[in-house]
Amino acid sequence: MGEHEGAGPTTMKHWRIDEVDWDRFDRTKVDPELVPAIKAAAMVERNGLDYAAYLNAVFLDDPDFRQAADTWAVEEVQHGDALGKWASLADPRWDYAGAFQRYREGYRINTDVNASIRGSRTGELIARCIVETGTSSFYTAVADATEEPVLRQICRQIAADEFRHFKLFYDHMRRYLGRENLNFLHRLRIAAGRISESEDDELAFAFHCANNPPGQDFVHQDSLAAYLGRAMTFYRFQHIERGMGMIFKAVGLPPRGRLSEISARLAWQLVQRRQRRFAERTAERQDFARAA
Ligand SMILES: [Fe+2]
Numbered sequence: 161m162g163e164h165e166g167a168g169p170t171t172m173k174h175w176r177i178d179e180v181d182w183d184r185f186d187r188t189k190v191d192p193e194l195v196p197a198i199k200a201a202a203m204v205e206r207n208g209l210d211y212a213a214y215l216n217a218v219f220l221d222d223p224d225f226r227q228a229a230d231t232w233a234v235e236e237v238q239h240g241d242a243l244g245k246w247a248s249l250a251d252p253r254w255d256y257a258g259a260f261q262r263y264r265e266g267y268r269i270n271t272d273v274n275a276s277i278r279g280s281r282t283g284e285l286i287a288r289c290i291v292e293t294g295t296s297s298f299y300t301a302v303a304d305a306t307e308e309p310v311l312r313q314i315c316r317q318i319a320a321d322e323f324r325h326f327k328l329f330y331d332h333m334r335r336y337l338g339r340e341n342l343n344f345l346h347r348l349r350i351a352a353g354r355i356s357e358s359e360d361d362e363l364a365f366a367f368h369c370a371n372n373p374p375g376q377d378f379v380h381q382d383s384l385a386a387y388l389g390r391a392m393t394f395y396r397f398q399h400i401e402r403g404m405g406m407i408f409k410a411v412g413l414p415p416r417g418r419l420s421e422i423s424a425r426l427a428w429q430l431v432q433r434r435q436r437r438f439a440e441r442t443a444e445r446q447d448f449a450r451a452a
């Protein structure tokens with residue numbers, strides 16, 4: 161994160177979709193298990209403008225933050241479009257626009273608010289830090305795992321943006337913390353709440369819209385398992401360790417202390433358990449397909 165220190169919205173260096181080396185796309189290096197997860201991620205990212213509308217309502221009298229939120233949302237939408245374009249190369253029959261339309265119709269963020277659903281602006285910003293921790297870890301993990309050069313390039317760029325977004329929300333959070341004085345336990349509760357919400361409808365529904373044929377019923381548990389089963393396989397310990405440090409930082413604990421290290425090891429065990437469960441399920445599916 162250090163290289164982005166001091167970068168304001170006007171000095172941010174940014175990348176454009178047409179600067180990606182799309183002609184280096186290599187079909188033989190595409191991991192088919194990865195494609196459905198990338199399609200789902202594209203849905204959530206593409207929905208950034210609704211979050212900006214929500215943040216603009218929550219931070220109504222804070223023009224600096226509102227400006228930053230608008231710039232942030234444009235970057236998130238670009239993440240969606242870059243991932244959507246890549247997934248369309250990997251699967252030319254995929255209808256990105258149609259899938260996103262179904263997602264938007266079924267998943268609406270309430271932007272007609274006058275306060276944060278987290279109870280305070282500090283809480284809102286902590287929740288945003290958690291989301292950016294999740295996205296920066298995910299895209300770093302995918303970039304490290306994939307052999308496909310274009311996906312690796314896109315995910316590196318996106319991950320760099322997500323680390324910068326973390327810093328953006330973190331800096332604003334520190335500013336509000338001085339005013340609102342949220343105690344440590346309160347901050348911890350908000351962070352833990354947002355981490356557990358990550359498995360709520362948003363990603364599961366995104367996976368459903370991006371991968372199931374139109375008209376098929378949404379079964380939360382099936383879509384969630386299908387998404388997580390794939391997403392979990394890309395993580396390595398270093399991704400979990402770095403993410404844990406960021407979560408610690410967001411709630412005001414030392415990011416590289418003993419407690420952070422222990423927490424990272426526990427989280428890594430959970431991830432590994434899920435990786436094994438997914439591998440077993442995949443093997444069962446293959447057995448079943450062979451027997452059929
Ligand atoms: Fe993003």
Ligand SMILES: [Fe+2]
Nearest residue numbers: 292295322325
């Ligand atoms: Fe982000």
